[in-house]
Amino acid sequence: MNTNLKISNVTKIYPGCVANDNVSLEFNSGKIYALLGENGAGKSTLVKILSGVIIPDEGKIYLNENNLKLNSPLDAKKNDIGMVFQHFNLFETLSVFENLIIDSDEQRKSLREKIDSIMKKYNFSIDLDIPVLNLSAGQKQKVEIIRCLIRNPKVLIMDEPTSVLTEQETSELFLSLKKFSEEGILIIYITHKLKEVMQLCDEVAVMRRGKLVSVSQIKNENIESLANKMVGQNLKTIKKRKAKTSSDQLINITNLNFISEDPFETNLNNINFSVNRGECLGIAGISGNGQSELFQVLSGEILSDKNSIEYNKNYIGDLNPQERREYLMAFSPEDRLEQAAIPQMAIFENVALNNFKSSNFFNNGLINENKIKEHSKKIISDFNVNTDNIELKSQFLSGGNLQKLIIGRELITAPDLLICFNPTWGLDVGAINYIHETLIKINEQNKSIILISTDTDELLKLSDKISVIHKGKLSNIMNADEVTSEKLGILMGGGN
Amino acid sequence: MIIDIHFIGLIITSIMASAVPLILASCGELITERSGVLNLGVEGMMIIGAISGFAFMTVTGSLFIAVIGAMLAGVLISTIFAFLTQTLITNHVATGLALTIFGIGISAMIGKNFVGIPGKEFPVLFESLKDTIPFLSPILFGHSIVFYFAFALPFFTNYFLKKTKIGLIVRAVGDSPESASNQGINVKLVRYSCILYGGAMCGLAGAYLSMIYTPQWIENMTGGRGWIALALVVFSTWNPIKILIGAMIFGGLTIIQFHMQAMGVRVPVQFLTALPYIVTIIVLVVISRDSRKIRLSTPSSLGKSFYKDN
Numbered sequence: 001m002n003t004n005l006k007i008s009n010v011t012k013i014y015p016g017c018v019a020n021d022n023v024s025l026e027f028n029s030g031k032i033y034a035l036l037g038e039n040g041a042g043k044s045t046l047v048k049i050l051s052g053v054i055i056p057d058e059g060k061i062y063l064n065e066n067n068l069k070l071n072s073p074l075d076a077k078k079n080d081i082g083m084v085f086q087h088f089n090l091f092e093t094l095s096v097f098e099n100l101i102i103d104s105d106e107q108r109k110s111l112r113e114k115i116d117s118i119m120k121k122y123n124f125s126i127d128l129d130i131p132v133l134n135l136s137a138g139q140k141q142k143v144e145i146i147r148c149l150i151r152n153p154k155v156l157i158m159d160e161p162t163s164v165l166t167e168q169e170t171s172e173l174f175l176s177l178k179k180f181s182e183e184g185i186l187i188i189y190i191t192h193k194l195k196e197v198m199q200l201c202d203e204v205a206v207m208r209r210g211k212l213v214s215v216s217q218i219k220n221e222n223i224e225s226l227a228n229k230m231v232g233q234n235l236k237t238i239k240k241r242k243a244k245t246s247s248d249q250l251i252n253i254t255n256l257n258f259i260s261e262d263p264f265e266t267n268l269n270n271i272n273f274s275v276n277r278g279e280c281l282g283i284a285g286i287s288g289n290g291q292s293e294l295f296q297v298l299s300g301e302i303l304s305d306k307n308s309i310e311y312n313k314n315y316i317g318d319l320n321p322q323e324r325r326e327y328l329m330a331f332s333p334e335d336r337l338e339q340a341a342i343p344q345m346a347i348f349e350n351v352a353l354n355n356f357k358s359s360n361f362f363n364n365g366l367i368n369e370n371k372i373k374e375h376s377k378k379i380i381s382d383f384n385v386n387t388d389n390i391e392l393k394s395q396f397l398s399g400g401n402l403q404k405l406i407i408g409r410e411l412i413t414a415p416d417l418l419i420c421f422n423p424t425w426g427l428d429v430g431a432i433n434y435i436h437e438t439l440i441k442i443n444e445q446n447k448s449i450i451l452i453s454t455d456t457d458e459l460l461k462l463s464d465k466i467s468v469i470h471k472g473k474l475s476n477i478m479n480a481d482e483v484t485s486e487k488l489g490i491l492m493g494g495g496n
Numbered sequence: 497m498i499i500d501i502h503f504i505g506l507i508i509t510s511i512m513a514s515a516v517p518l519i520l521a522s523c524g525e526l527i528t529e530r531s532g533v534l535n536l537g538v539e540g541m542m543i544i545g546a547i548s549g550f551a552f553m554t555v556t557g558s559l560f561i562a563v564i565g566a567m568l569a570g571v572l573i574s575t576i577f578a579f580l581t582q583t584l585i586t587n588h589v590a591t592g593l594a595l596t597i598f599g600i601g602i603s604a605m606i607g608k609n610f611v612g613i614p615g616k617e618f619p620v621l622f623e624s625l626k627d628t629i630p631f632l633s634p635i636l637f638g639h640s641i642v643f644y645f646a647f648a649l650p651f652f653t654n655y656f657l658k659k660t661k662i663g664l665i666v667r668a669v670g671d672s673p674e675s676a677s678n679q680g681i682n683v684k685l686v687r688y689s690c691i692l693y694g695g696a697m698c699g700l701a702g703a704y705l706s707m708i709y710t711p712q713w714i715e716n717m718t719g720g721r722g723w724i725a726l727a728l729v730v731f732s733t734w735n736p737i738k739i740l741i742g743a744m745i746f747g748g749l750t751i752i753q754f755h756m757q758a759m760g761v762r763v764p765v766q767f768l769t770a771l772p773y774i775v776t777i778i779v780l781v782v783i784s785r786d787s788r789k790i791r792l793s794t795p796s797s798l799g800k801s802f803y804k805d806n
Contacts, residue, residue, distance in 0.1 A: 133792075262787070
């Protein structure tokens with residue numbers, strides 16, 4: 001049966017921000033629709049309205065001409081609208097089956113049979129009796145999808161589904177989505193990744209600052225045209241210069257091991273690599289394969305054997321992050337709000353946290369506020385942070401601005417080595433471009449970078465050499481111009 | 497020294513009796529905590545239960561009304577906690593501490609009129625079976641209904657959490673209230689219910705103390721048992737069966753150290769009094785060492801407020 005979903009004049013206003021400004025859209029089953037936009041463009045708000053999580057101030061939703069009252073997620077479920085959220089809505093400590101039965105009215109046995117038949121049909125293989133926290137991100141997503149499919153949905157909404165997936169998992173997901181679509185499920189796919197839109201979708205709606213800016217057929221678009229619609233201006237494409245080969249070794253890791261006592265961390269197993277001056281070493285991998293442990297060992301949050309890290313002819317494995325900073329190392333951790341900055345503190349206070357010796361931020365134990373503020377202003381202007389109020393709490397900065405502030409804070413000491421972990425995760429195209437440009441500039445100044453990232457495109461764009469981490473082990477180090485994203489994908493999955 | 501076999505039976509019976517209020521309060525608090533709510537007011541709710549039970553008994557003369565009244569009093573005072581933490585989103589820790597102070601204060605105030613009044617005898621079950629099996633039957637038979645309920649409760653609680661849909665929902669809410677809410681579960685309703693249930697069990701535990709264990713009202717008669725109950729929940733890693741073990745060890749050592757003091761064992765009294773606390777915690781830590789299991793049974797959202805923003 002044909003499904004028709006209509007969004008009519010939906011408006012949602014938050015204090016100081018119009019999240020959705022009079023948006024009207026129409027979808028028909030048999031096609032895959034993309035909803036494209038940068039972070040904060042209002043696409044998440046729109047799909048949350050469709051799934052009953054947010055109630056719009058104005059506007060109506062029609063499914064097959066019926067006006068839907070979506071006051072809670074339950075209403076959406078009852079009306080056959082299924083949604084897979086960007087942040088999984090799973091109960092980590094419950095088993096897969098418990099996660100699925102919790103909102104189902106069926107008996108255990110019949111539900112189990114139903115799940116088995118769904119898994120068989122779409123070639124999923126998941127152990128139903130292990131706790132969800134033991135699953136990979138791709139498997140968790142499949143659990144979410146199964147949860148929707150149990151209810152035979154008419155509409156399936158996917159909110160940024162590939163942000164945690166590998167290349168292979170992504171193509172598997174796309175195959176499944178195409179199958180669902182052929183079976184008559186209306187698919188709405190939310191993303192800011194242009195490549196995916198071109199690959200998967202039939203029609204694309206672009207949003208910018210809460211407004212719908214265009215609706216068009218994919219066949220009439222290309223990546224550049226969509227990027228420009230999304231950002232609202234012409235983006236310059238950046239490219240890295242060919243690396244000049246330097247043989248001046250800056251950091252050398254030998255036989256680095258880390259055995260964790262926490263069973264939910266990954267052990268690092270005999271890590272060896274070196275980085276020369278002016279070089280960027282990319283470390284690819286599916287999240288949870290030891291990246292965060294590797295970052296912590298490199299930054300000194302986890303101490304290791306003194307001789308395992310040789311930096312600029314000093315052995316520094318047993319130094320803490322503060323001491324390592326004195327050797328001109330700089331760090332940008334993965335989680336901006338948890339690890340890199342303290343959200344409740346002002347911008348300039350966060351700047352002062354990176355307290356290196358020559359900074360004079362503190363005199364005899366007292367805070368030299370003027371000095372810190374002056375320094376913060378310099379960072380803000382040098383690194384394009386879009387605010388002029390350095391007393392603003394850093395939690396009110398957007399992800400992109402906060403990342404620029406953190407990178408700026410790290411780079412203003414002119415370090416020889418920057419170690420960063422997913423520096424552009426969750427940022428919009430403009431901010432990503434800026435961060436990428438900055439990282440390229442560092443390399444051009446003959447400084448080095450270790451870039452740990454789960455974004456393969458980013459690694460291929462920025463790295464000179466690439467290695468893949470899988471279950472705490474590093475692969476061989478390859479020259480970046482010799483690898484393809486397919487090859488990385490295989491290595492990331494543990495293949496050869 | 498020859499120890500009479502009846503004497504051992506007597507000790508075991510008194511150990512079990514002293515474990516009853518701990519089991520009741522812990523199993524109630526366990527459900528509350530499994531839903532993600534940390535209620536530190538156990539001591540306060542118990543003492544309210546104790547004075548309410550005793551007062552209802554003295555005034556109405558009915559033991560049944562007294563027990564139900566004590567449980568309702570526990571529900572009532574936990575409603576205050578639920579309203580503050582769930583509706584007004586106050587901090588769980590501070591609110592729970594306030595509840596304990598409030599409970600101790602108000603029970604002392606009400607209790608003024610009940611000091612020195614003798615309690616009533618509470619009917620016991622299976623009295624006639626006491627002579628059937630030597631040694632065992634005096635231990636097993638001839639106790640109050642609350643006693644039997646308490647020893648069945650950990651198993652019911654375990655079954656409820658692991659096998660029933662509502663138990664699953666409680667665990668889900670404790671794991672991630674956000675996800676639960678997005679799944680259409682009414683998080684506030686679940687948490688309110690769990691808090692009130694915890695209140696009822698603490699009220700019952702208090703009533704057991706003032707009506708059955710030592711049938712009289714003494715100010716501050718819970719004597720820190722609420723805090724032990726709280727500790728049992730945490731150190732048992734939210735497992736009702738381990739609560740039973742912990743409560744027995746604690747009760748056992750409390751009784752045994754009394755007897756050791758009476759026998760004049762040459763160990764400092766302070767050490768003997770501290771022994772139950774130390775040993776219970778050590779044993780529970782040792783039997784709950786598996787960090788994987790801890791992670792799986794710890795309610796991830798414990799003590800965190802949840803509010804929905806639209």
